[in-house]
Amino acid sequence: MSESKAISLDAFRKKKIEREADQPIYGILVWLYCPKCKSIEYTEIIASGGRAHRCGTQVEEVEVEVDLRAEYTITAMNLEKIDQILKKNKKSRLMKIVSKSLDKAMIALKNSEEIYLQRLQGMKSQLLLPYQGTPEELKSKLNIKETNKLGLAISEFRYQPEDRFK
Numbered sequence: 001m002s003e004s005k006a007i008s009l010d011a012f013r014k015k016k017i018e019r020e021a022d023q024p025i026y027g028i029l030v031w032l033y034c035p036k037c038k039s040i041e042y043t044e045i046i047a048s049g050g051r052a053h054r055c056g057t058q059v060e061e062v063e064v065e066v067d068l069r070a071e072y073t074i075t076a077m078n079l080e081k082i083d084q085i086l087k088k089n090k091k092s093r094l095m096k097i098v099s100k101s102l103d104k105a106m107i108a109l110k111n112s113e114e115i116y117l118q119r120l121q122g123m124k125s126q127l128l129l130p131y132q133g134t135p136e137e138l139k140s141k142l143n144i145k146e147t148n149k150l151g152l153a154i155s156e157f158r159y160q161p162e163d164r165f166k
């Protein structure tokens with residue numbers, strides 16, 4: 001094999017990897033609503049025959065096709081932000097009680113984001129990698145519906161799920 005051919009093959013592989021890194025990975029997530037408990041939760045497990053809540057009531061279900069990679073990217077960005085906030089809180093211990101309860105809330109938030117990340121990853125055997133780029137560059141890919149007061153991004157899937165049951 002000539003050297004130039006080897007190089008172009010390498011370039012081809014590199015292009016292929018780049019292209020794949022740029023592709024959405026679709027999957028279906030489900031919102032579940034229990035009309036008795038009025039509770040809403042998501043699941044990655046599809047149950048075509050329907051299912052009951054822990055209280056025994058049949059839940060209402062809305063399946064949503066999402067780009068798992070976008071969800072993954074947003075969640076990874078949120079986790080980074082949460083860590084920054086926790087670090088900042090550690091530095092300013094002036095209002096101890098306030099920051100302590102804030103810390104608790106942030107840690108709970110962190111846990112829920114970590115669980116979401118794990119569940120997204122659990123849906124695919126291939127490794128989910130976040131999209132590369134700044135939030136500005138990724139705007140069209142991520143479909144962020146809102147950024148809350150803490151600076152955390154809310155994806156279209158996770159934005160006001162109760163509206164899906166109206």
Ligand SMILES: [Zn+2]
Nearest residue numbers: 034037053055
């Ligand atoms: Zn229930």
